[in-house]
Amino acid sequence: MIRQCFIIFGCLAFGELIVWLTGIAIPSSIIGMLLLAALLQMKAIKEEWVKGMSDFLISNMGFFFVPPGVALMLYLDIIKAEFVPIAVATVVSTILVLIVTGWTHQKLKR
Amino acid sequence: MELLQNNIILLTLTFGIFYAARQLQKWTGWIVLNPILLTIVSLILLLKVAGISYETYAHAGNFIEFWLKPAIVALGVPLYQHFGQIRRQFLPIFLSQLAGCIVGVASVVVIARLMGASRETIISLAPKSVTTPIAMEVCQTMGGIPSLTAAIVVSVGLFGAIFGFKVLEVWHIKNPYSQGLSIGTASHAVGTSRAMEKGDTYGAYASVGLILNGLLTALLAPLVLQILGI
Numbered sequence: 001m002i003r004q005c006f007i008i009f010g011c012l013a014f015g016e017l018i019v020w021l022t023g024i025a026i027p028s029s030i031i032g033m034l035l036l037a038a039l040l041q042m043k044a045i046k047e048e049w050v051k052g053m054s055d056f057l058i059s060n061m062g063f064f065f066v067p068p069g070v071a072l073m074l075y076l077d078i079i080k081a082e083f084v085p086i087a088v089a090t091v092v093s094t095i096l097v098l099i100v101t102g103w104t105h106q107k108l109k110r
Numbered sequence: 111m112e113l114l115q116n117n118i119i120l121l122t123l124t125f126g127i128f129y130a131a132r133q134l135q136k137w138t139g140w141i142v143l144n145p146i147l148l149t150i151v152s153l154i155l156l157l158k159v160a161g162i163s164y165e166t167y168a169h170a171g172n173f174i175e176f177w178l179k180p181a182i183v184a185l186g187v188p189l190y191q192h193f194g195q196i197r198r199q200f201l202p203i204f205l206s207q208l209a210g211c212i213v214g215v216a217s218v219v220v221i222a223r224l225m226g227a228s229r230e231t232i233i234s235l236a237p238k239s240v241t242t243p244i245a246m247e248v249c250q251t252m253g254g255i256p257s258l259t260a261a262i263v264v265s266v267g268l269f270g271a272i273f274g275f276k277v278l279e280v281w282h283i284k285n286p287y288s289q290g291l292s293i294g295t296a297s298h299a300v301g302t303s304r305a306m307e308k309g310d311t312y313g314a315y316a317s318v319g320l321i322l323n324g325l326l327t328a329l330l331a332p333l334v335l336q337i338l339g340i
Contacts, residue, residue, distance in 0.1 A: 011183050027247035029182035030328045036186030041193060054184035061181045061299060062146045063128055065242045067171025068178075069150035069264065071257035073157065074164050078231060078258065085225035086262065089235055093218035094266050094296050095277055097239055101210030101319070102283035102292035108202035109285065 004053035007045060011036045114160050120170035127152050141271050141304060147264050178243040182324075185241075189321050196318055203291065203318065210295045210319075211326040214239040215334045223340075232340055234258040237327050238266050241298040244324040248331050263298065270297020271304035287315050294319025 014035055015028030039045045072079075079086065113119060131145035131152070157167055196203055218235045227235070233254030237245040242263045249259040274293045283289060286309070293301040294316030302320050306313035 008180050008183050011186070012179055015183075026328055027179075027182070027244065027251065029179040029247060030244065030325060032179075032183035033186040033189065034325075036183055037189040037193070040187065040190040047187065047190070050184070050187060054187040057177065057181040057184040058188070060177075061241070061243065064174055064177045064181055065246070065260055066124060066128060066146060066149050066153070067168065067175040068242075068246060068257050069146065069260045070153050070157070070167060070171060071164055072150065072261045073154045075255055075258050078228075078255070079261070082227050082231050085222050085227040086231065086235065088225060089218045089221035089227070090238055090262055090266055091269060092221055093214055094239065094269055096217050097210045097214040097296040098270070098274055098277050098292050099281050099283070100213045101206045101295045102278050102285075102288045103281065104209045105202050105206035105288040105291050106283050106285045108205055109199070109287065 001053070004050050007039075007050050008032075008036070008053055008057070011039070114162055115166050117170040117173075120167055121173060123156070124149070124153065124171070124174065142268065144264065144268055144300065146300075147268065150261070150264075178246070182241075182243045182247075185321055185324070188317055192314065192318050192321075195314070196322075199287075203322070206288075206291065207295060207319065207322045207326055210239075210292065211323050211330055212334060214296070214323075215327065215331050216338065219335065219338055219340060223338075229340065230255055231258065233335065235262060236331050236335060236340075238262050239296050239298065240324040240327045241320055244328055245298075248328050252332055252335060264300070267297045267300025270301035274301055274304070275308070286311050290315030291319040294321075295323040298324070 011032035012029060015031035018024065018031050019028045036050070040047060128145055128149045131143070131148035135143045135145055157164070215236050218238055219232055222232045222235050233252050234249050236252070237248040237259060242260050245259050245263045246256040250256045270293060274297055275289065278289050278292060283292065290305050290312035293305045298320050302313065302316040305316035
């Protein structure tokens with residue numbers, strides 16, 4: 001458990017370090033994700049060294065964003081005021097993403 | 111209601127409501143009853159009724175929210191697991207992801223701007239297709255409102271999970287790989303869980319879409335916004 005935490009937090013800390021050093025506009029967690037995948041790929045660490053912790057984190061990922069979602073109560077006014085632009089932009093754009101991604105992949109496959 | 115301001119009580123309520131909401135979804139099988147959404151709505155109602163400020167709740171909530179960043183790091187494991195599959199089909203996957211990512215960010219921004227949304231709202235909408243932790247981080251980095259993004263991301267996920275496969279079939283996108291990939295790209299984890307129900311192949315490709323679009327959006331969204339002059 002301690003080793004699992006050390007690896008995952010180590011990757012995250014590396015991301016924080018890169019962001020701090022370069023001021024780059026990429027979340028530290030994304031850099032940590034890439035580092036973790038790279039370390040696994042290079043066999044520098046074994047999958048079972050992080051498996052339990054990573055399964056736990058991924059399967060509960062939805063739950064972790066309940067508190068930031070609750071912060072929505074601070075912005076109810078904005079949503080009420082801009083409900084139509086938000087709803088239309090979101091629905092139309094999501095349909096476009098589905099079609100563009102699926103169509104491009106289907107055409108290019110093989 | 112002083113007791114309700116206690117961190118342990120607030121955390122217990124959060125765990126309890128989420129558990130109840132998840133059971134409710136299991137029993138009914140209704141994907142609309144998303145436990146994340148239900149828990150957020152119930153907690154907001156409860157806090158409003160009890161007259162507790164968000165700041166008070168956040169003291170407790172921070173203990174949960176803290177795990178978001180490590181959870182994104184953990185996505186490195188499935189990314190590694192799918193690496194062989196992604197490499198074999200690298201070009202079709204990468205190009206369709208790239209197209210989906212740019213269209214997703216650009217279209218939501220352009221439509222929202224045309225309809226008169228404010229700058230903060232537009233930025234908060236930009237990363238709407240990707241999994242919440244990533245979307246919130248991207249939003250924060252660009253100066254939007256992360257909680258607004260969180261709410262929109264959940265709605266987008268629900269939309270994709272409920273209507274995604276219908277939309278794809280209407281447009282004659284029938285290949286299982288393509289379907290899975292675009293569901294994951296457009297509607298992240300909620301869509302991916304729906305794809306998992308349809309079959310392993312759909313699910314595996316949906317998670318590739320979820321991870322890659324998260325990554326591409328983190329890298330490209332600031333650039334797209336800059337080009338569009340936001």
